[in-house]
Amino acid sequence: MESSRDLADLSVPLVGELVATDDPWEPYRLIDPAGEPVEGAGAFLRDLQGTGRPAATARSYGMDLLRWFRFLWAVEVPWDRASRIEARDFSRWLQVAGQPTRPHWRHPDQASRWATGGKPYAPSVPAHSETVLRTFYDFHRDIGTGPVLNPFPLDRSRRGRRPHAHRNPMDPPRNERAGLYRPTVPKRVPRSVPDEEFNEIFARLPSHRDRALVAFYISTGARASELLSTWQGGVDPGRQLISVVRKGTGEVQELPASTDAFVWLRLYQVEMDEAIPRGRRIPLWWTLRSPSRPLTYHAVHRMFERANIKAGTSATLHALRHTAAYRMAEDPSLPLTDVQFVLGHAQLTTTQIYLTPRKEDVIRRLLAHHAEQTRQAAARTAPAPAVGYRPESLEVLFGAGAR
Structure with missing residues (x-):
């Protein structure tokens, strides 16, 4: 008979952390409440690196593992003794408790805890968490360091079926990787920024650098982190091309950009001529305040948030990529395969979502x-x-x- 756990009174302290290191062999490390590395998580993250996953993936997976380990520490169950009961309760906990409450910077002495009634997670968060934890326990089961039975099994409707077996073509397609505790993630239409709203935001950007960044985002469709990877030698105004490092693959790709983007870029370079170092391998984007430092994603994200507040809008930085994709997909003279190449999509089906009407x-x-x-x-x-x-x-x- 299964044990009953009262989740209504369960409070999960925000103990432990995922720390970034300067060690290229271990970019991220999961630390327990005693300050010691969690070896089970470390072995899994090293295996991810061995499969060629970037450090950003290790951080994403590590945050999901930290959320799971905090729950296990609260219910006092070792990670290698977790069962389907803990997996089920954890899934329920994410749905009901929501996001944790953190202390305000003015009151750092307040406890940081997970308590029922927080802001709900987006469905994609528990769905991604379930996939990561199922992969985590599959890894440890295969090397003999974890439970024999995965606490996060596949959907029970697949029980007795052979994966990828032949099926009746009249039957609806099924997801062979659907987990038992994986929530349904609704299909969302990518949000783009209307022209009037974009003009309001652009008019409130305070510097030539910010205008150049937004102009490149809206004309190239590059991801925020990709555009920030550009170096000074990767700009070719004569051909209207800018080189970025693609997320995931790490490949360098030239992207066409609008004339306006290069005009704003030149104004930014003239303005910052004596403030930033020069060199072909030197980063292109720098902070405006002295001492100048290479621009980070969080700084650009905050800059765009401030412009939104001034314009009274709610657009996101990533919505600029969706807007560029919609504009390209709506051009009848531009093949969808060209849009796929510029956006860096591995599958054409991913690009086809921009054919959905806004x-x-x-x-x-x-x-x-x-x-x-x-x-x-x-x-x-x-x-x-x-x-x-x-x-x-x-x-x-x-x-x-x-x-």
Whole structure:
């Protein structure tokens, strides 16, 4: 008989941490409440590095592991003794408790805990967490250091089936990798920034550097981190190309950009001519305050947030990539395969999501449709002129509205 655990009164302290190191052999390390490395997590992250995953993936997986280990430390269950009961309770906990509450910087003495009633997680967070933890326990099961049974199994509907077996083509497709405790993630239409909103944001950017960055984001469709990887020798204004390091693959790719972007870039370079070092392998983007340092993603994200606040909008930095993708996909003279190449998508099906109509366009067209329906209905109900009378005579007698 399974043991009953009261999750309503469970409080999970935010103990332990995922620390970034300067060691290229171990970019991130999971630390327990006693300050000691968690070897089970370390072995898994080293295996990720061996498979060619970048450090950003190790950080993403490490944060999911930290969330799981904090729950296990609170319920006092060793990670290598966790069962399906703990996996089930953890999944319930994420759904009900929501995000943890953290102390304000003015009150650092307050305890940081997970407590019921926090801001709900987006469905993608527990879904990604379930995938990471299932992979984590599969790894330790295969090398003989974890439970024989994975606490995060695949969906029970697949029980007794052979993976990727032949099926009736009339049956609906099924996800062969769907986990038992994986929530359903709704399909979302990528959010783009309307032209009016973008103009409001761009008008409130305070510097030539910020205008150049946003102009490159909106014209190249590059990810935020990719554009920040550009070095000074990677800019070719004559050919209107800028080179970025692609996320995931690490390949260098030239991306076409608008003329305006290079104009703002030149203004930024002239303005900062004596403040930043020069060299082909030197980063292109630098902070404006002295001493100048290479610009980071968090600094750009905060810059764009401030511009949004001034403009009274709620656009995100990543929405600029979606906006660029929509603009390219809507151009009939631009093949979708070209858009796929510029965006760096591995599959064309990923690029096809930008063929989905944007919400604001659908609303605008439907409102025009309703207005046209109203106009046609009014025309059908208007009285017709009597037979034998000239329309201009009726206008003289009854006014222009007689018809």
